[in-house]
Amino acid sequence: MKAQDPQGFSQLDAAGRLRHLITLAGLDGDLVRELLARAQHYVTRPGQVPAHGKDLAGFTVANLFTEPSTRTRASFELAAKRLSADVVNVDVMLSSRVKGESMLDTIYTLQAMDVDVFVIRDAQPGVTQYVAEHVADHVSVVSGGEAHLSHPTQGLLDALTMLQFKGGFRDLVVSIVGDIRHSRVARSAAQVLGILGVGELRLIGPDELMPDAHEFPGAQRFSSLDAGIDHADVVMILRIQNERMEQARIPDAAGYFERFGLTPERLRRARPEAIVMHPGPMNRGVEIASEVADGPQSVIRRQVANGVAVRMAVLSHLAAARRSRG
Amino acid sequence: MKAQDPQGFSQLDAAGRLRHLITLAGLDGDLVRELLARAQHYVTRPGQVPAHGKDLAGFTVANLFTEPSTRTRASFELAAKRLSADVVNVDVMLSSRVKGESMLDTIYTLQAMDVDVFVIRDAQPGVTQYVAEHVADHVSVVSGGEAHLSHPTQGLLDALTMLQFKGGFRDLVVSIVGDIRHSRVARSAAQVLGILGVGELRLIGPDELMPDAHEFPGAQRFSSLDAGIDHADVVMILRIQNERMEQARIPDAAGYFERFGLTPERLRRARPEAIVMHPGPMNRGVEIASEVADGPQSVIRRQVANGVAVRMAVLSHLAAARRSRG
Amino acid sequence: MKAQDPQGFSQLDAAGRLRHLITLAGLDGDLVRELLARAQHYVTRPGQVPAHGKDLAGFTVANLFTEPSTRTRASFELAAKRLSADVVNVDVMLSSRVKGESMLDTIYTLQAMDVDVFVIRDAQPGVTQYVAEHVADHVSVVSGGEAHLSHPTQGLLDALTMLQFKGGFRDLVVSIVGDIRHSRVARSAAQVLGILGVGELRLIGPDELMPDAHEFPGAQRFSSLDAGIDHADVVMILRIQNERMEQARIPDAAGYFERFGLTPERLRRARPEAIVMHPGPMNRGVEIASEVADGPQSVIRRQVANGVAVRMAVLSHLAAARRSRG
Numbered sequence: 007m008k009a010q011d012p013q014g015f016s017q018l019d020a021a022g023r024l025r026h027l028i029t030l031a032g033l034d035g036d037l038v039r040e041l042l043a044r045a046q047h048y049v050t051r052p053g054q055v056p057a058h059g060k061d062l063a064g065f066t067v068a069n070l071f072t073e074p075s076t077r078t079r080a081s082f083e084l085a086a087k088r089l090s091a092d093v094v095n096v097d098v099m100l101s102s103r104v105k106g107e108s109m110l111d112t113i114y115t116l117q118a119m120d121v122d123v124f125v126i127r128d129a130q131p132g133v134t135q136y137v138a139e140h141v142a143d144h145v146s147v148v149s150g151g152e153a154h155l156s157h158p159t160q161g162l163l164d165a166l167t168m169l170q171f172k173g174g175f176r177d178l179v180v181s182i183v184g185d186i187r188h189s190r191v192a193r194s195a196a197q198v199l200g201i202l203g204v205g206e207l208r209l210i211g212p213d214e215l216m217p218d219a220h221e222f223p224g225a226q227r228f229s230s231l232d233a234g235i236d237h238a239d240v241v242m243i244l245r246i247q248n249e250r251m252e253q254a255r256i257p258d259a260a261g262y263f264e265r266f267g268l269t270p271e272r273l274r275r276a277r278p279e280a281i282v283m284h285p286g287p288m289n290r291g292v293e294i295a296s297e298v299a300d301g302p303q304s305v306i307r308r309q310v311a312n313g314v315a316v317r318m319a320v321l322s323h324l325a326a327a328r329r330s331r332g
Numbered sequence: 333m334k335a336q337d338p339q340g341f342s343q344l345d346a347a348g349r350l351r352h353l354i355t356l357a358g359l360d361g362d363l364v365r366e367l368l369a370r371a372q373h374y375v376t377r378p379g380q381v382p383a384h385g386k387d388l389a390g391f392t393v394a395n396l397f398t399e400p401s402t403r404t405r406a407s408f409e410l411a412a413k414r415l416s417a418d419v420v421n422v423d424v425m426l427s428s429r430v431k432g433e434s435m436l437d438t439i440y441t442l443q444a445m446d447v448d449v450f451v452i453r454d455a456q457p458g459v460t461q462y463v464a465e466h467v468a469d470h471v472s473v474v475s476g477g478e479a480h481l482s483h484p485t486q487g488l489l490d491a492l493t494m495l496q497f498k499g500g501f502r503d504l505v506v507s508i509v510g511d512i513r514h515s516r517v518a519r520s521a522a523q524v525l526g527i528l529g530v531g532e533l534r535l536i537g538p539d540e541l542m543p544d545a546h547e548f549p550g551a552q553r554f555s556s557l558d559a560g561i562d563h564a565d566v567v568m569i570l571r572i573q574n575e576r577m578e579q580a581r582i583p584d585a586a587g588y589f590e591r592f593g594l595t596p597e598r599l600r601r602a603r604p605e606a607i608v609m610h611p612g613p614m615n616r617g618v619e620i621a622s623e624v625a626d627g628p629q630s631v632i633r634r635q636v637a638n639g640v641a642v643r644m645a646v647l648s649h650l651a652a653a654r655r656s657r658g
Numbered sequence: 659m660k661a662q663d664p665q666g667f668s669q670l671d672a673a674g675r676l677r678h679l680i681t682l683a684g685l686d687g688d689l690v691r692e693l694l695a696r697a698q699h700y701v702t703r704p705g706q707v708p709a710h711g712k713d714l715a716g717f718t719v720a721n722l723f724t725e726p727s728t729r730t731r732a733s734f735e736l737a738a739k740r741l742s743a744d745v746v747n748v749d750v751m752l753s754s755r756v757k758g759e760s761m762l763d764t765i766y767t768l769q770a771m772d773v774d775v776f777v778i779r780d781a782q783p784g785v786t787q788y789v790a791e792h793v794a795d796h797v798s799v800v801s802g803g804e805a806h807l808s809h810p811t812q813g814l815l816d817a818l819t820m821l822q823f824k825g826g827f828r829d830l831v832v833s834i835v836g837d838i839r840h841s842r843v844a845r846s847a848a849q850v851l852g853i854l855g856v857g858e859l860r861l862i863g864p865d866e867l868m869p870d871a872h873e874f875p876g877a878q879r880f881s882s883l884d885a886g887i888d889h890a891d892v893v894m895i896l897r898i899q900n901e902r903m904e905q906a907r908i909p910d911a912a913g914y915f916e917r918f919g920l921t922p923e924r925l926r927r928a929r930p931e932a933i934v935m936h937p938g939p940m941n942r943g944v945e946i947a948s949e950v951a952d953g954p955q956s957v958i959r960r961q962v963a964n965g966v967a968v969r970m971a972v973l974s975h976l977a978a979a980r981r982s983r984g
Contacts, residue, residue: 053470056446118962120708144705310444379796382772636770
């Protein structure tokens with residue numbers, strides 16, 4: 007164990023730049039806006055050659071994904087490759103290791119091979135920060151999704167998507183619909199929206215799937231979808247898992263769709279120019295109707311495209327911050 | 333769903349170049365010859381540095397292989413990398429998705445990450461064309477093998493191999509031996525040979541494994557190997573699977589070898605300079621004797637080498653066609 | 659089968675350079691020293707951009723790992739990529755193939771795709787040499803670990819680590835502790851130390867896990883850890899597997915730790931500046947105490963870093979040797 011900041015772990019360096027990206031909680035608004043601007047710089051139109059760069063030339067990125075995640079892993083992999091990094095995918099179950107030390111041995115081994123950035127997805131809370139606390143000074147850890155707690159690049163891509171379509175956050179009404187309680191997507195969205203000063207944040211879902219009272223401070227809570235999306239500018243639908251329906255005493259997918267599925271009719275309660283978001287993968291006909299998912303208000307593909315841009319921005323920020331630390 | 337050509341799906345663009353490669357059926361002879369010439373340009377001798385290029389620099393190729401296929405996946409991966417593409421391998425079971433929409437969501441997600449070319453192998457008929465019908469205008473789909481129906485790059489590599497050794501097709505007698513009924517290799521070979529005007533195509537195998545009467549128009553059918561390879565210039569042996577022997581009421585591998593295994597003795601019935609082909613992986617001692625597989629008339633390794641060249645040719649053709657569409 | 663050297667298989671070319679690396683046994687001291695010097699050239703300090711080069715530009719390296727091996731596979735993959743090779747990872751069980759011919763067909767297929775270097779890990783003795791005996795003249799085979807017999811790049815990285823910390827081998831006392839009998843790490847270490855003229859080699863472990871009498875000529879054998887590490891300069895701890903404890907009539911991990919676990923107290927019997935090595939992955943609290951693994955005498959991370967450098971050295975030596983053969 008090395009010396010830690012007396013205030014506890016910090017994902018920032020002395021100059022306030024990111025050394026790691028574990029959570030969006032507590033990030034400075036200027037830093038978030040810089041990351042979004044950097045990401046916007048990497049956005050290209052479909053059919054154009056996507057942005058490439060040399061920012062990570064000579065760097066090695068290791069993807070350690072311990073939950074199945076084709077899309078997020080591929081997104082990070084392409085972001086790293088398009089910035090000229092060497093990339094290795096390592097199939098490893100960090101948190102399933104018998105002891106924490108054994109988990110760190112895996113990390114230290116890869117670090118000794120000159121891995122510069124670890125992208126880690128792990129189902130166990132605290133693993134990404136734990137790794138970040140123990141890597142060498144020049145090494146960065148980026149969360150690819152941590153339990154129900156944090157999915158920071160998802161939060162950034164969601165914010166970037168809202169910014170592109172809405173131009174700002176101050177007057178925005180954002181409604182998040184579904185299993186808020188178990189959603190890292192919802193938590194990271196709430197964090198980034200708090201930082202950027204969103205007008206109004208609403209959480210909609212069955213009572214049993216609402217977060218604890220102290221979580222999501224300032225957000226309004228609704229158990230009725232119709233009420234919750236009234237005049238919303240952004241409707242963010244979450245994926246629902248079957249075992250959660252049971253927990254919410256909803257008999258089946260049809261029952262969930264009836265209560266919380268976003269249909270074209272329901273969407274009419276939101277503002278006319280409202281956008282519809284979903285982190286994917288979608289359960290069509292369960293939490294969202296296909297007409298909505300593929301409809302003119304859906305920006306779901308744009309979220310995916312922004313995901314690569316945001317991950318490129320985070321990686322290039324980390325590389326630049328490291329270079330300026332010397 | 334977007335507007336489709338009134339004649340139905342076309343894998344060609346308005347200028348007659350490939351936008352996709354789903355099947356060889358119906359391709360123009362000039363186009364096939366152009367692809368073969370382009371592939372020949374990528375052929376190098378063993379031990380030389382293989383051909384490399386920048387034709388796909390900035391492009392992203394995603395390999396979606398839903399059947400186990402080490403060799404074909406590696407061949408496409410190397411073809412793409414040697415043309416400087418960014419490559420991602422995605423382990424995904426497209427057709428096992430519950431609904432077609434869910435399959436398309438996977439495709440659209442990767443497309444939103446700026447994947448330019450999908451290489452897809454799937455056991456379910458129609459999946460590759462279905463994907464091709466739905467991707468964006470600038471995106472291409474290449475079949476890596478579709479059910480029993482189509483394996484177009486295999487057909488092209490087989491044609492290239494015959495061209496290299498025989499110089500042309502007009503006077504050629506080609507005998508395909510084995511489980512024709514379930515073979516995408518045989519179908520794509522028959523298609524490309526039809527386009528290129530082969531002299532004579534013969535199908536040899538147990539009656540139960542012969543294709544339906546309307547398939548393979550113009551081909552002669554034989555249930556005797558000796559009769560079928562008489563004076564053949566090319567003997568193409570297909571892999572036989574155990575469950576098919578049963579279907580053909582052949583007790584075991586030895587029984588199959590006795591009736592349809594290509595031995596040196598039997599090969600003497602073909603023309604003296606006949607070549608022996610096999611798409612691999614071989615069941616030695618079942619459909620082919622090792623003496624033949626490793627003998628002087630075998631061009632099986634050359635087929636594999638041509639496979640990379642053909643895949644490079646297809647990828648670079650697709651990239652050039654896209655560039656010229658602007 | 660092609661003509662072989664009358665003396666049997668040789669992994670060297672006519673000029674005495676490596677064509678393959680199957681084993682360290684019998685290698686010339688000058689060659690080993692050249693490889694170590696070349697590897698040292700690739701060593702960088704943690705936090706520096708690791709060494710990169712173009713030595714393998716245009717070359718293709720295929721990793722065929724048939725035992726799970728995240729760390730060694732990643733090490734070879736990064737070594738090859740940093741030298742600009744095209745890399746394919748192939749999940750294939752070579753020795754599980756029904757027949758040797760079928761194994762070779764897999765190799766020949768990849769060779770026909772212009773794979774230049776096969777890195778092979780296989781649990782069955784003889785597989786790597788068998789492959790090396792059959793590949794084309796321009797193709798190289800590098801062992802990534804062969805049964806209990808050979809792990810040549812591990813031996814080289816161990817030697818490089820000793821050289822860095824001890825400056826030479828002549829006066830060195832090296833103690834290897836654990837399941838020597840089943841250890842390819844111990845065998846390759848003994849071979850390279852023999853070649854480099856180590857002062858004294860000691861083997862320590864339960865009698866049941868000692869190698870046969872004729873193996874490890876010149877090494878002293880100890881069944882007591884305390885006696886075996888007395889005044890040692892290098893203490894190399896091996897990983898112990900549970901089934902081996904049983905074989906050694908040791909009831910459990912605690913019992914093994916009591917007899918053969920390296921603790922800070924026991925380490926005091928070695929020379930004060932002795933270094934502690936372990937090939938990884940470590941069973942902390944079984945064969946090594948965490949205080950030792952993470953202590954000031956541990957060079958375990960350095961071994962890992964040297965592993966990449968050694969693999970780059972081997973690959974670049976092979977490429978240079980091939981170029982000079984023309």
